[in-house]
Amino acid sequence: MLIRKRRGWEIPESAATSEAVFRDRRRLIQALAAGPVLASGLLGGGMRAMAADEADPSARLYPFKRNPKYTLDRPITDAKYVEYYNNFYEFGTDKDIADAAQALPIRPWTIKIDGMVEKPFTIGIDDLMKKMPLEERLYRHRCVEAWSFAVPWSGFPMAALMALAKPLSAAKYVKMETFMDPKVAPGQNQFFYPWPYVEGLTIAEANNELTFLVTGMYGKPEPKQDGAPLRLAVPWKYGFKSIKSIVRFEFTDKRPVSYWEALQSDEYGFWANVNPAVPHPRWSQASEREIGTDKRVPTLIYNGYGEYVAQLYAGMKGDQLFR
Amino acid sequence: MYPWYDYQRRLSPLKLAVFIALFVPGLWTAAAFAIGALEPRPLTAAIHHIGLWTIRFIIIALAITPLKAILSWPRLILVRRMVGVAACAYVLIHFSLYVTDEAFNLATVAHEILVRIYLTIGFTALVGLCVLAATSTDGMVRRLGRRWQQLHRLVYPIALLALIHYFMQSKLDVWEPTIFFGIYGWLMGYRLLAARFAVRGWLPLYWVAALGPVAAALTALGEAAYFHLAFHAPLLRVVAADFSLQTGVRPAVVVLALGLAVALAGAVRAVTMPAPKGRTRFARLPASQPPA
Numbered sequence: 001m002l003i004r005k006r007r008g009w010e011i012p013e014s015a016a017t018s019e020a021v022f023r024d025r026r027r028l029i030q031a032l033a034a035g036p037v038l039a040s041g042l043l044g045g046g047m048r049a050m051a052a053d054e055a056d057p058s059a060r061l062y063p064f065k066r067n068p069k070y071t072l073d074r075p076i077t078d079a080k081y082v083e084y085y086n087n088f089y090e091f092g093t094d095k096d097i098a099d100a101a102q103a104l105p106i107r108p109w110t111i112k113i114d115g116m117v118e119k120p121f122t123i124g125i126d127d128l129m130k131k132m133p134l135e136e137r138l139y140r141h142r143c144v145e146a147w148s149f150a151v152p153w154s155g156f157p158m159a160a161l162m163a164l165a166k167p168l169s170a171a172k173y174v175k176m177e178t179f180m181d182p183k184v185a186p187g188q189n190q191f192f193y194p195w196p197y198v199e200g201l202t203i204a205e206a207n208n209e210l211t212f213l214v215t216g217m218y219g220k221p222e223p224k225q226d227g228a229p230l231r232l233a234v235p236w237k238y239g240f241k242s243i244k245s246i247v248r249f250e251f252t253d254k255r256p257v258s259y260w261e262a263l264q265s266d267e268y269g270f271w272a273n274v275n276p277a278v279p280h281p282r283w284s285q286a287s288e289r290e291i292g293t294d295k296r297v298p299t300l301i302y303n304g305y306g307e308y309v310a311q312l313y314a315g316m317k318g319d320q321l322f323r
Numbered sequence: 324m325y326p327w328y329d330y331q332r333r334l335s336p337l338k339l340a341v342f343i344a345l346f347v348p349g350l351w352t353a354a355a356f357a358i359g360a361l362e363p364r365p366l367t368a369a370i371h372h373i374g375l376w377t378i379r380f381i382i383i384a385l386a387i388t389p390l391k392a393i394l395s396w397p398r399l400i401l402v403r404r405m406v407g408v409a410a411c412a413y414v415l416i417h418f419s420l421y422v423t424d425e426a427f428n429l430a431t432v433a434h435e436i437l438v439r440i441y442l443t444i445g446f447t448a449l450v451g452l453c454v455l456a457a458t459s460t461d462g463m464v465r466r467l468g469r470r471w472q473q474l475h476r477l478v479y480p481i482a483l484l485a486l487i488h489y490f491m492q493s494k495l496d497v498w499e500p501t502i503f504f505g506i507y508g509w510l511m512g513y514r515l516l517a518a519r520f521a522v523r524g525w526l527p528l529y530w531v532a533a534l535g536p537v538a539a540a541l542t543a544l545g546e547a548a549y550f551h552l553a554f555h556a557p558l559l560r561v562v563a564a565d566f567s568l569q570t571g572v573r574p575a576v577v578v579l580a581l582g583l584a585v586a587l588a589g590a591v592r593a594v595t596m597p598a599p600k601g602r603t604r605f606a607r608l609p610a611s612q613p614p615a
Contacts, residue, residue: 262554
């Protein structure tokens with residue numbers, strides 16, 4: 001028997017905004033926004049914002065309504081850090097790849113859903129967003145390199161995509177893949193690394209309420225260097241699990257070998273759950289440098305999300321859960 | 324005696340220029356730190372910059388002996404000690420920044436050095452550099468006599484430890500540490516050849532010319548072996564990448580270019596100024612001068 005404990009944030013269906021009002025809010029917001037946008041149209045800032053809107057057809061959807069459930073114990077990181085401090089090895093091995101990443105075309109962007117599903121299909125990112133319950137969430141992001149962000153992600157719960165994908169009961173894992181195009185991503189010419197980037201979750205992890213597919217941040221579409229147009233956010237795991245620029249979800253009964261696991265399996269494993277007590281082979285994970293505030297703060301087990309995810313690993317033991 | 328004087332207590336423009344240059348990377352890092360250019364992790368960036376320059380200085384110090392012979396430029400020896408002492412100063416700053424990053428928690432620092440093998444290696448190199456710097460005063464050079472040179476040969480294993488430390492802390496991209504390994508191979512190869520084939524401290528240029536391709540080949544093979552063992556990359560394909568620019572300029576190509584450039588510079592020097600005047604002048608230096 002399934003006993004489900006209702007958590008504080010879960011409101012009954014009757015309290016939800018009706019669809020008509022929900023859809024109309026955009027027109028309302030657009031009407032309100034039109035005045036200042038036209039007024040500032042002569043200024044450079046306004047022009048740039050409009051140009052960005054043209055490039056990304058989803059831009060007018062933002063900002064999404066914030067889900068108040070997910071709160072932070074620290075200030076939101078200044079967007080400039082999240083936008084200009086990136087690990088995205090497809091575009092270079094240092095953190096300064098924002099310019100190089102602008103070469104990535106993000107429309108059209110087709111996502112393939114295949115493997116052990118009722119019926120494989122492909123879907124464009126804008127069509128997918130129409131079908132998904134869009135919201136904003138505040139999450140901590142803990143990099144395996146012992147630094148952290150606090151980010152307002154825009155997107156939808158992965159559970160909604162799972163419902164759309166309809167995996168077969170035999171499927172045990174979902175394997176995700178980043179785009180593969182060495183012409184725009186010079187790093188992918190480095191054939192000695194196992195491109196394309198791959199990550200994986202168990203079906204239970206993918207269905208966990210925290211697992212979030214990200215289309216934007218800071219109330220705007222996702223910048224390319226941060227993994228536009230679709231990336232993952234699994235805040236209880238080290239950042240490298242949160243794969244960027246996803247083009248494929250493949251359901252399988254075999255545990256996927258992720259990119260970093262293929263490279264250095266003793267340092268970067270499949271589970272990669274945050275745990276201050278289990279060091280990376282080369283450094284301690286006990287604390288982290290909070291980007292922006294420059295404070296060194298203690299790292300929390302499951303990055304502070306144990307309440308949501310600890311039960312996923314009940315009965316499993318060993319350090320391999322945490323690297 | 325000020326560091327810009329030579330052994331005759333005359334102002335040496337070479338020593339003065341090098342003395343000033345040695346401060347530049349440190350001051351640049353300090354300025355970048357001060358204006359926020361190292362954000363968002365300024366301490367980490369500063370640790371990496373200063374550590375990298377420590378390694379570069381060690382390599383430069385090791386290159387002085389071969390270059391002074393190949394370029395017939397004996398006065399180059401005047402700056403070797405200075406560069407070595409600078410490497411020690413930089414590694415101490417590197418370490419102090421690390422301690423700062425660990426919030427001055429010395430127990431954590433000691434624990435990390437003991438349990439993280441690359442930190443153990445790096446710290447061993449640091450202790451070694453301190454010993455060499457502490458015995459680099461004129462007084463110590465005099466007092467130690469012949470044992471000074473024996474002691475300071477420790478710089479060879481110290482440099483190797485420093486390179487291993489650098490290589491091990493690299494996350495995935497080992498381009499620059501691989502180049503340093505190649506250069507180190509060239510520098511050690513030069514010393515092996517010089518011990519066997521040098522005539523009055525001068526290694527014939529054809530040996531120098533041959534050393535570049537050999538060091539480059541060793542770099543290529545070492546890199547291919549590493550990629551093969553670590554990432555299961557096909558050996559031949561990694562070696563083949565050295566002959567194309569598809570994956571950028573490979574480390575072996577950089578090592579080859581440097582080796583050939585040094586040989587070429589030596590040849591130009593030999594043609595334009597063949598008389599070994601410099602070496603006789605060097606032979607008349609005071610006894611306190613550390614031997615080349």
